[in-house]
Amino acid sequence: MNSIPNPKSSIPNLLRPWLDVLAIASWGILMLKYWLTGKLNLLIHPNYFWLVITGGLGFLVVSGLKALELLRRRRTRVAAHITLFPPGFSSTLLLTTAIVGLLFTPRVFASQTALQRGVTDSLGVTRTQPQAFRSSIPPEERSLLDWVRTLNVYPEPDAYTGQKVKLQGFVIHPPELPPEYLLLSRFVITCCAADAYPVGLPVKLLTARQAYPPDTWLEIEGKMSTENLGDKRQLTIQASSLKQISEPQNPYDY
Amino acid sequence: MNQQLNTAITLFLSLLVEAMPFLLLGVLFSGLLLLFVDERQLVARLPKNPLLGALIGSLVGLFFPVCECGNVPVARRLLMQGVPAPVAIGFLLAAPTINPIVIWATWIAFRDQPEIVVLRVVFTLAIATIIGWVFSAEADLRPILQPAIGAGLKPSATTAVKQWSEQNVGQTPELLKSGTYWLGQNSQSVRMDVTVLQATLAATSPSKPLSNRLQLLLDNTIQELRELGAVLVLGSAIAAIIQVAVPREIILGLGAGPITSILAMMLLAGLVSICSTVDSFFALSFASTFTSGSLLAFLVFGPMIDLKGVGLMLSIFKPRAVFYLFALAAQLTFLLTLFINLHVI
Numbered sequence: 001m002n003s004i005p006n007p008k009s010s011i012p013n014l015l016r017p018w019l020d021v022l023a024i025a026s027w028g029i030l031m032l033k034y035w036l037t038g039k040l041n042l043l044i045h046p047n048y049f050w051l052v053i054t055g056g057l058g059f060l061v062v063s064g065l066k067a068l069e070l071l072r073r074r075r076t077r078v079a080a081h082i083t084l085f086p087p088g089f090s091s092t093l094l095l096t097t098a099i100v101g102l103l104f105t106p107r108v109f110a111s112q113t114a115l116q117r118g119v120t121d122s123l124g125v126t127r128t129q130p131q132a133f134r135s136s137i138p139p140e141e142r143s144l145l146d147w148v149r150t151l152n153v154y155p156e157p158d159a160y161t162g163q164k165v166k167l168q169g170f171v172i173h174p175p176e177l178p179p180e181y182l183l184l185s186r187f188v189i190t191c192c193a194a195d196a197y198p199v200g201l202p203v204k205l206l207t208a209r210q211a212y213p214p215d216t217w218l219e220i221e222g223k224m225s226t227e228n229l230g231d232k233r234q235l236t237i238q239a240s241s242l243k244q245i246s247e248p249q250n251p252y253d254y
Numbered sequence: 255m256n257q258q259l260n261t262a263i264t265l266f267l268s269l270l271v272e273a274m275p276f277l278l279l280g281v282l283f284s285g286l287l288l289l290f291v292d293e294r295q296l297v298a299r300l301p302k303n304p305l306l307g308a309l310i311g312s313l314v315g316l317f318f319p320v321c322e323c324g325n326v327p328v329a330r331r332l333l334m335q336g337v338p339a340p341v342a343i344g345f346l347l348a349a350p351t352i353n354p355i356v357i358w359a360t361w362i363a364f365r366d367q368p369e370i371v372v373l374r375v376v377f378t379l380a381i382a383t384i385i386g387w388v389f390s391a392e393a394d395l396r397p398i399l400q401p402a403i404g405a406g407l408k409p410s411a412t413t414a415v416k417q418w419s420e421q422n423v424g425q426t427p428e429l430l431k432s433g434t435y436w437l438g439q440n441s442q443s444v445r446m447d448v449t450v451l452q453a454t455l456a457a458t459s460p461s462k463p464l465s466n467r468l469q470l471l472l473d474n475t476i477q478e479l480r481e482l483g484a485v486l487v488l489g490s491a492i493a494a495i496i497q498v499a500v501p502r503e504i505i506l507g508l509g510a511g512p513i514t515s516i517l518a519m520m521l522l523a524g525l526v527s528i529c530s531t532v533d534s535f536f537a538l539s540f541a542s543t544f545t546s547g548s549l550l551a552f553l554v555f556g557p558m559i560d561l562k563g564v565g566l567m568l569s570i571f572k573p574r575a576v577f578y579l580f581a582l583a584a585q586l587t588f589l590l591t592l593f594i595n596l597h598v599i
Contacts, residue, residue: 020476027483031271043268048362055275062278062479065472090484097270097487106264113261116502191363193268194493194539 025063026098031056111214114198139163145253157226157235266494273532280531308386311344326566340386348382350530350557363534398575489528512595515548523556530557547595
């Protein structure tokens, strides 16, 4: 079961420990790079930044120690190890993935993903129960997620009629909405991008929605009202002003 | 298409970035314990009652944070030292889940659904204890063990417990033992297992024992990071591809059914073989579309039985016994999580 060293592969055997060092170091660099370039918030919840930063430093320390050891010894032992993969495969895979990560700039999920995942104005049974719910936030200061949480606690749309709103989010054009409506939406994450789910509220425009293509970020001011959309009564924003904004530094809501 | 690729890579990297620190922590922790803690201290105080033994065995993981790649060698060593079968099997099945790091990682992933964290622990304990207990019916384990392991066993496991300390574990033919091997000076392979590690530690000059231990710890860490990291990369890639490429209707259809969702997630758990330290992040990516019961099925069943684990288990048990373990674990997981989906419990 343990691999028998092939004399012909003695050079790769010498290099293999260095491949390990490189693979592990590259992951440390990748994690720290995401942190330093401010892209980490596209991938995980800010609560866990410290984990990634510590982890990244840890990877660098481990690889650094191994590198020191290799430099000191010069002659490396060959560790034949029962493994799932052929020798060298694991390190190469890790290194390749890290390089992909270094080259690729993570981007926030877009409207297409939101449609794929299903946007709702309700949080559902398995969804975030607010950790600290404050209904005392004045309506015009509520974020999109605050609104969805409020609606989740008390779902009757008429209760909010006439309340002022000022919200930021990106545009989705759901096929089931009439042409003068769009969905203003945000992704919410609890742990990392893998569990990002979209929430959104319909917005009634004065014009056709073509003026605001999908994935445009908007700041919308208006008033709440109730509309019959599909066969459901839904809390809808009657937009009075729409301002195009650039994608916020932190596009997710928590 | 471009956007889908973008989403898939972002998802993939997010899973990895969140999971890597836990992987490092798990690997470091298990390395530290294997090198600095003597499990024989623990073994000596085990109860003789099979049910209690199975339960205690299941809880030993709390002191031995190993994930499913680390638990098989430890379980094998326990069996060879004459630990009663219920204890060893309880440990084998439960240790990857019932340990502080895995519980913490699950908590971080499922902060919003604490019941998943609690039920994962409870179900794992229940299943591991039951299976350990079932195996206690077998008075003589040797027919279901691989000959190499069985040979070191005394007919009565209980008397063997008292004698384990005298027993020489190294009687097994070198080639039949799996583990890590160093290639020694004259092409003699040296088994790099804890027994050897500890023997090496004992034999090393007293002037710098700590640096030697740290040396071994470093090698162990790198080896496991590399291996488990690669499995993690593959697992995350599968999760990301399923999320993006499989049409939503299929996922929703599968994920909403109380039975189909459990079966799908158990199958996925068996195939993906992702390390238990980080599997909660994998499950998390299905949290919005799959039933809670099926997420639990993934989290409970995956660490017990998966493709990678079966390969390792065959180094202890004969195929028949592995099949029993698999069938029992699968049925119990299915039943318990179905109760959750149907709100029986």
